[in-house]
Amino acid sequence: MEIEKKYRVKYLPEGLEQYEKKEIEQGYLAxxxxxxxxxxNNDYILxxxxxFGIDESKSNGAKVCNEVELPLTESAYEHLKEKVDNRxxxxxxxxxxxxxxxxxxxxxFYDHLEGLTIVEVExxxxxxxxxxxxxxxFGEDVSKDKRFSNNKLSAMERWVEx
Numbered sequence: 001m002e003i004e005k006k007y008r009v010k011y012l013p014e015g016l017e018q019y020e021k022k023e024i025e026q027g028y029l030a031x032x033x034x035x036x037x038x039x040x041n042n043d044y045i046l047x048x049x050x051x052f053g054i055d056e057s058k059s060n061g062a063k064v065c066n067e068v069e070l071p072l073t074e075s076a077y078e079h080l081k082e083k084v085d086n087r088x089x090x091x092x093x094x095x096x097x098x099x100x101x102x103x104x105x106x107x108x109f110y111d112h113l114e115g116l117t118i119v120e121v122e123x124x125x126x127x128x129x130x131x132x133x134x135x136x137x138f139g140e141d142v143s144k145d146k147r148f149s150n151n152k153l154s155a156m157e158r159w160v161e162x
Contacts, residue, residue, distance in 0.1 A: 002049070002067040002122065005129065006148060008139035009106065009117040013096065016106075020095040024107075027084030028151050036151075037072065037080045040093075044072035046080075086154040087112055098135065113159040118148060 026038040034049040048068045072080070081088070090111050096104040102121050109116040119138060123129050134141075142148040153159075 002065050003124075003126065003129070004120050004122045004143070005132070005141060006118055006120045006143045007134065007141055008148075009119050009137060010139040011137050012108075012117070013106075013135070013137050016094050022093040022095070023090075024093050025088055025090050026150065026154075027081060027088045028086065028154055029080065029084060031085070031151050034151055037077055037084065039077055044074055044077040046070045046072050046076075084154075087156075089113065089150050089154050099133070100131070102132065104135070104138075109153075109159065112156060113153055115161060116153070116159045118142070 022040045024038060024040050026036055029035040029037065033051075034047070036047045036049070038045045038047065046069070048066075048070075050066045088111075089109070091107045091109045091113070094104075094106040094108075096106055098104050098121070102123075105120045105122075107118050107120070109118075121132065121134075123132070146152055
């Protein structure tokens, strides 16, 4: 099970170069359920995501889903990449340690999504969300805003700041 909150970013934190960085390229083969392929640095992954069936009122504003990841070979990834719907999503992801042992996954998007910056935090359980204090650089909570799902972002012609 994946429990996460997603936020817009007010400003980038200082010293990004000190954090682990992943160059990510991903595409979607299906949207319901979500079937995604991803290249993350030199790792290739097939991901299946489906709704968890949790009562929305008990999710504390988080996005909750079942998630299964399977390794792919580079050649399998390249083969499947030709079959993705819409556009590939390309982004740099910085893994930034936060208080209470959490990690922020800061995504800076490129290509048709240039100018978009989002940060996500995963939680071990629903109760953890209640005590989480977002850092100052986190902006608006967009966890439930479908426009900010990577699947929907892949279908955009280009990102336009609202």
